[in-house]
Amino acid sequence: MRPTLPVVGTAVAALVLAAVPAVAAPSADALISEVYGGGGNSGATLTQDFVELANKGTASVSLDGYSVQYISASPGATTQWGVTPLTGSIAPGKTYLVAEAKGTGGTVELPAPDAVGTLAMSATNGTIALVNGTTALTCKTAADCAADTRIKDLVGFGTAVVREAAATGALSNTTSASRKTGLPDTDDNSADFTVGAPSPVNSKGETTPGGGDPDPDPEDPTPGDKRIRDIQGVTRISPLNGQKVTNVPGVVTGTRSTGDRGFWIQDTAPDNDPRTSEGVFVYTGGSAPTVAVGDSVVVSGTIAEYRPGGETGSNQTLTEITTPTTITVSKGNPVPAPVVVKNVPAGYLPAPGGSIEQLPLEPEKYGLDYFESLEGTLVQVDDARVVGPSNTFGEVWVTVNPDQNRNLRGGTTYTGYDQANSGRLKIKTVGTLPAANVGDVFAGATVGALEYTNFGGYTLAALALGTHTSSNLQREITAQQKESELSVATYNVENLDPSDPQEKFDRLADGVTTNLRSPDVVVLEEIQDNNGATNDGVVAADQTLQKFSDAIVAKGGPRYQWRQIDPENLKDGGEPGGNIRVGFFFNPQRVSFVDRPGGDFKTPVQVVKKNGRAALSLSPGRIDPLNDAWASSRKPLAGEFKFRGRTVFVVANHFNSKGGDEAIHGRNQPPNRSSEVQRAKQAAALKAFTEQIRAIDKGANVVLAGDLNDYQFSPALKALTGDGNLKALIETLPANERYSYVFEGNSQTLDHLVMSKNITRFSYDVVRINAEFADQASDHDPQIVRARPSTGDANVDRIVFALEDLIDCLKK
Numbered sequence: 022m023r024p025t026l027p028v029v030g031t032a033v034a035a036l037v038l039a040a041v042p043a044v045a046a047p048s049a050d051a052l053i054s055e056v057y058g059g060g061g062n063s064g065a066t067l068t069q070d071f072v073e074l075a076n077k078g079t080a081s082v083s084l085d086g087y088s089v090q091y092i093s094a095s096p097g098a099t100t101q102w103g104v105t106p107l108t109g110s111i112a113p114g115k116t117y118l119v120a121e122a123k124g125t126g127g128t129v130e131l132p133a134p135d136a137v138g139t140l141a142m143s144a145t146n147g148t149i150a151l152v153n154g155t156t157a158l159t160c161k162t163a164a165d166c167a168a169d170t171r172i173k174d175l176v177g178f179g180t181a182v183v184r185e186a187a188a189t190g191a192l193s194n195t196t197s198a199s200r201k202t203g204l205p206d207t208d209d210n211s212a213d214f215t216v217g218a219p220s221p222v223n224s225k226g227e228t229t230p231g232g233g234d235p236d237p238d239p240e241d242p243t244p245g246d247k248r249i250r251d252i253q254g255v256t257r258i259s260p261l262n263g264q265k266v267t268n269v270p271g272v273v274t275g276t277r278s279t280g281d282r283g284f285w286i287q288d289t290a291p292d293n294d295p296r297t298s299e300g301v302f303v304y305t306g307g308s309a310p311t312v313a314v315g316d317s318v319v320v321s322g323t324i325a326e327y328r329p330g331g332e333t334g335s336n337q338t339l340t341e342i343t344t345p346t347t348i349t350v351s352k353g354n355p356v357p358a359p360v361v362v363k364n365v366p367a368g369y370l371p372a373p374g375g376s377i378e379q380l381p382l383e384p385e386k387y388g389l390d391y392f393e394s395l396e397g398t399l400v401q402v403d404d405a406r407v408v409g410p411s412n413t414f415g416e417v418w419v420t421v422n423p424d425q426n427r428n429l430r431g432g433t434t435y436t437g438y439d440q441a442n443s444g445r446l447k448i449k450t451v452g453t454l455p456a457a458n459v460g461d462v463f464a465g466a467t468v469g470a471l472e473y474t475n476f477g478g479y480t481l482a483a484l485a486l487g488t489h490t491s492s493n494l495q496r497e498i499t500a501q502q503k504e505s506e507l508s509v510a511t512y513n514v515e516n517l518d519p520s521d522p523q524e525k526f527d528r529l530a531d532g533v534t535t536n537l538r539s540p541d542v543v544v545l546e547e548i549q550d551n552n553g554a555t556n557d558g559v560v561a562a563d564q565t566l567q568k569f570s571d572a573i574v575a576k577g578g579p580r581y582q583w584r585q586i587d588p589e590n591l592k593d594g595g596e597p598g599g600n601i602r603v604g605f606f607f608n609p610q611r612v613s614f615v616d617r618p619g620g621d622f623k624t625p626v627q628v629v630k631k632n633g634r635a636a637l638s639l640s641p642g643r644i645d646p647l648n649d650a651w652a653s654s655r656k657p658l659a660g661e662f663k664f665r666g667r668t669v670f671v672v673a674n675h676f677n678s679k680g681g682d683e684a685i686h687g688r689n690q691p692p693n694r695s696s697e698v699q700r701a702k703q704a705a706a707l708k709a710f711t712e713q714i715r716a717i718d719k720g721a722n723v724v725l726a727g728d729l730n731d732y733q734f735s736p737a738l739k740a741l742t743g744d745g746n747l748k749a750l751i752e753t754l755p756a757n758e759r760y761s762y763v764f765e766g767n768s769q770t771l772d773h774l775v776m777s778k779n780i781t782r783f784s785y786d787v788v789r790i791n792a793e794f795a796d797q798a799s800d801h802d803p804q805i806v807r808a809r810p811s812t813g814d815a816n817v818d819r820i821v822f823a824l825e826d827l828i829d830c831l832k833k
Contacts, residue, residue, distance in 0.1 A: 047206040050078030051111055052174040054204060056149050057219040058142030059194035060131075061124015061307075066195065068127035068307065070142045071134070071221050072119040072149055076111040077204040083110045087173075088155045089119050089138065093333055094146035094181045096161040099681050099695055103332020105138025106155045106263045111224065118223040120323075120344070123306050132227040136263045137323035137343055141331040145191050146179025176210050187211035195219075242319055242350045244270040249288045249397070250297035252324055252340060257378045257393055257688070259340045261324040268319035269342065274300065274356050274399045275470050275484045278309040279451060283341075285397055285470040286318060287357050296382040299357075300397030302472060304341045317350045329475035335683035335692065337378070339473045340396060359401035359468050362421050362446075365391045369441040372690040388422075388443025389686060392479040395471045402467045405487060408433040408445060409766035410795040411457040416477070418766030419463065420444040428757040428768055430793060431460025431492055435767035436756050437734050441685055445766035447477040448486075455489040459763065459793035463487030477765050478686035496790040498536050499805050504832065505825035506807040507612065507664045509671060510540040511726040511772055513801035516596055518553030519564045526572040528798035533606075534578035536790050537805055542662065543606040544726040546655075546675040548585070549599040556598030560587040566604065573606075581606035584614055584641045584660055589622045594653040594677065603658050603673035603727060605641070615640050615661040615668075623647060626659050628713040634668065634813070635718035637661045644672065644710045650702035653677070657707055657727075667722065667810040670714060674707065674727030676700045676737065685765075700731055704740040708747075711777070715746060720813030723747070725775040728801065733759055733770050741775055750774045750785040750806060761802045763792045774806050779815075782822060783808035 054075035060067045072089050076082050084107040091103045111117045120134035122141040142149075150166070151174040152158060160166040166175060166183050177184025178198045179191035186209035189198040197219035198210075205213050222228050245268035247261065252269065254260040271286030287300040303310075303320055304327070312318060322345035326338035365388040371377055384391040402421055408431070409418025422444025426434045433442045448467060457463075469483040502508045514529055533543060551564040566583045574580055585604030595601035607614055617640040620626065626642025628635055637659055644657040651657075655675035662669045677699045683692035707725065714721045725747070731737045733751045742749050751759045751770050760768035774785065785806045791797040809825070811818050 047208055048077075048174050050080070051076050051082040051084070051151065052204065052206055053149060053151050053176045053200070054116060055197050055199045055219070055221065056176055056178060056192070057197035057221070058147060058192060059144035059196070060122070061126045062144055062194040063126055064194045065124070065127045066129050067131060067219055067221070068129065069123040069131050070121035070140065071131055071219075072121065073221055074111060074117040074119070074151065075200070075204055076113050076115055079113050081110045081112050084108060084117065086154065088152050089140070090150045090152050090158055091140045091142055091332060092148050092158070092161070092183060093143060094148070094179060096182065097681075099335070099683065099693060100161065101333050101335075102157040103140045103328070104155060104157050105136060105140055107136050108264060109135060109224075115224055115226070116222045118221055125307055130230040131221050132223045132229055133225070134323065134344070135224045137325045138263065139325050139327045139332065139338075143179075144194050146181055148175065148177045148181045148183040150175045174206070176214065178210070185210045189214040190216040192216060242268070242348045244268050244319055245321070249286065249299055249301045250292050250294070252301055252342070253298040253396065255294070255296040255381050257337055257382070258326055259324050262326050263324065265321070265323050266342065267321045268348070269321070270317070270319050271301075272354050272356060273312045273314050273316040273318060275314060275482070276310045276312065277451065277482065282306065282309055284310040284312055285399070286320060287397070287399060289357055295384050296394050298394055298396045298398050300395070300399065300470060302339060302341050302397050302470070303345050303347070304343050305345060312347060312349060313352065315354050315356060316352050317354045319348050319350060321346045329473065335687035335689055336475060337473050337478065337686070337688050357399060359399040360395055361401045361403065362395070363403065364422055365443055367422070367425065367443055369443045370686070370690045374691075376688050377690050378688050389479060392446070392471060396473065398471055399468065400471050400481060402446065402481060403465065405448070405463045405467050406431060407457045407459055407461040407463070408768070409763050410459055410793060411454050412795070415450045415454045417448050417454060417457050418477075419446055419448055420766065421446055426757060428760070430494060430789065432760070432763065432768040432793060433766060434757040434760055435732070435769040436759070438691070442767055447474070447480040447765070448483050449474065449480050450483045450486055454486075456795040457489060458492065458494045458795055460492035460494050462490045462492065464490045478684065494793060496536060496794070497788050499538055499786045499788045500784065500807070501538055502807040503829045505665075505809060505829050507542070507669060507810055508540040508805055508807045509542045509544065509724050509726060509774070510537050510803055510805040511544040511546070511728070511774060512803040513546040513675075513728045513772060513799055514548065515799040515801065516547050516549055516553070516599060516601065517565055517569065518549035518599065519551060519568050520553050525798060526568055527576070529569065530572035530576045530578065532790050532798060532803060533573055534576040536788050537803055539578045539608065540805055541608050541611040541664070542671055543581070544671065544673040545604050545606060546673070546728045547595070547601045548604055549596070549601050554596050554598045556591070558590055560590050560600045562587065562600075562602065562604070570606070579608040579610060582609050582614070583607075586620050586622060586641055586643055586658060588656070592622075592653070593655050601655065601675070603655055603675050605658070605660050605671065605673060607662065611664070613663045615663060617661070622656075628710070628717060630717050635670070635714045635721045636668070637670070645706045648706050650699060650706045654699065654703070659710070664810055667812060669722040669724060669810050671724045671726060672707070672710070674725060674729060676703050676728070676730045678730055697731070697736055700729070700735070700737040701740060704737040708741050711747060718813065720779055720811055721777065722780055722810040723777040724806070725773070727773070728771055729773045730771050733773075738773070746778055747775050748778055750776060751787070753785055754787070758787070761787050761792065761804060762800065768792075772801055772804055774804050776806065776808070779811045780808050
């Protein structure tokens with residue numbers, strides 16, 4: 022099968038223990054006879070996964086309107102069933118072969134399949150269902166699936182949660198689960214199936230490749246009755262999905278001999294329907310294409326919808342012709358002129374509250390419907406401005422709507438859930454891509470076929486790239502703080518550990534000393550333990566912090582001291598074994614840290630009253646660390662600082678990631694942002710802590726800093742700032758400058774500095790040194806606030822601040 026991202030379920034153990042076997046009524050005719058998911062994997066003989074059906078009855082069984090569906094062994098909250106629609110019928114005593122995802126390994130092709138899908142099945146564990154209908158199942162437990170009357174038959178293999186009675190044994194790259202002789206169906210998968218060598222048989226009784234060509238005369242170049250527009254249809258899913266087509270004509274517009282090998286063809290006689298694309302990708306699997314640009318060809322094969330990342334994911338699909346037979350009619354033909362793409366509709370996607378895949382396209386209304394209407398078509402983007410820097414995968418993000426939420430540095434800013442920026446487009450090259458920063462331009466024409474890929478969606482597969490022109494984007498240096506100002510910065514240093522190259526430490530240190538001008542306090546996120554991702558129980562990070570501190574001194578910065586608390590091993594998420602945590606660097610020449618012992622990974626810090634003012638029971642201390650809100654996530658670290666006799670409470674944060682959220686460009690609209698639930702709980706816990714401080718001391722100085730992994734318009738930030746007692750400083754910037762991170766061409770905010778409202782004298786800056794650049798020390802930009810902490814009395818503040826202003830002025 023094609024490489025996909027692993028699907029990770031949640032609460033697996035509980036589901037396994039509590040599973041009730043699914044029981045579809047024993048079938049008297051059509052049922053699942055064999056399941057194999059190791060096709061194309063290492064050590065496999067067969068190149069492709071398959072599901073074989075059989076008819077044990079005495080009459081033919083129509084499969085029109087039926088589907089084969091797959092779900093992973095331990096489905097989580099966002100896991101979805103993958104669907105392969107079926108057509109045709111199974112004769113009595115015969116079989117029906119469904120080919121699924123194809124890998125890069127193996128040496129033997131399947132016999133000609135009767136239906137083709139793209140389900141990326143696990144080689145070892147999972148569930149296959151034969152379903153009366155083509156709508157994806159929603160059941161994720163054995164009991165719920167047993168109650169779904171659409172399920173005609175179901176097989177769970179390996180550790181599958183969804184199964185009939187007990188699952189079959191685990192499979193492998195060289196074994197399948199086959200129903201026993203006589204096709205018994207006792208509703209006990211373990212009793213009905215045996216594990217052995219795969220033995221696929223199609224409806225013709227064939228067990229080897231050959232005889233499956235949909236064209237009875239493979240040398241006849243006469244075009245068949247289907248055109249590319251018939252394959253593409255007016256929705257995102259081909260009306261011919263799973264069906265065989267014969268001699269589809271077109272001219273080759275491009276080829277690809279690495280990765281997803283194949284070629285694009287385009288009809289030279291288009292229709293007048295703007296919804297139907299005239300181009301399509303022909304997937305040649307493990308073989309490099311043998312055609313050339315300009316070849317006039319007819320292609321026979323099976324129509325499939327390939328979903329990058331796997332059938333259970335949220336991505337859309339790419340319509341393809343698979344298992345192709347190609348006849349070259351003539352060579353050297355002119356290629357259709359590329360469609361010039363610019364100023365696409367500002368609307369992003371329809372949002373029906375579910376899947377958009379069956380909705381008719383509206384390319385005049387929605388930008389991504391417009392892209393879909395050109396899937397497989399040769400397109401051209403002129404003078405493409407970069408909005409997401411190039412990466413090591415040969416990818417760069419540009420905009421075809423140059424004025425859409427443009428920011429001062431050339432990027433495109435994500436300003437709200439309804440402002441997803443439809444003009445963003447990924448360009449992927451096969452050859453060398455110049456290092457490109459935000460604001461750079463690929464001058465002239467960039468030409469290629471439009472497709473849909475993992476990690477970004479609609480992509481221009483570049484066949485010709487415009488000339489890279491640098492915008493000379495500069496890394497920013499923040500303003501110099503005044504002596505009377507306390508400066509607090511936040512910096513996500515991206516999984517820093519001692520094994521990282523010294524160059525990374527040096528660049529991060531230069532960012533602290535030069536670009537941030539050596540802040541008084543630096544809140545750090547993603548500090549890893551002393552041996553990084555090595556998973557051996559080590560949790561201490563003193564060597565990481567020492568190496569970073571030394572690098573800062575070498576760059577001319579202060580000798581920072583640090584405070585942090587080692588996490589419990591493997592309990593705070595992040596890279597397995599890395600034990601990332603938050604912590605403080607502080608300059609003891611400028612600010613003092615109030616140490617109160619007793620803080621550890623499980624003891625919560627309390628807010629207490631000392632001399633009529635708020636204080637911390639532990640410093641540093643973790644906030645509510647046993648709260649489920651922080652499960653598999655970093656716990657906030659509170660520290661009490663003194664600056665010019667004034668107490669400042671600083672909290673270091675790193676909320677849970679957006680892992681598990683559906684793609685912004687995916688098939689479900691609006692996308693399910695499931696990770697928001699935990700961040701909302703985290704924000705509530707953090708807010709409760711600040712309110713405890715406020716209950717004792719309304720004039721207390723509170724600074725919340727760190728990677729909150731969410732936008733300024735998100736529920737989490739609104740929970741923190743909604744009552745006005747705290748303010749998110751990112752919102753003090755112009756709307757299009759509110760970003761610290763660039764993802765898929767969207768300049769967006771993940772990092773935050775949030776302060777108590779009584780701090781009124783401050784200046785704030787996002788210092789842009791990483792996110793917009795191809796060459797990064799971290800993927801986040803740091804932020805800094807220079808503030809006058811309050812004395813707790815506004816009248817006293819006016820006097821004190823006036824005196825400080827005078828002293829600062831005299832020292833100039």
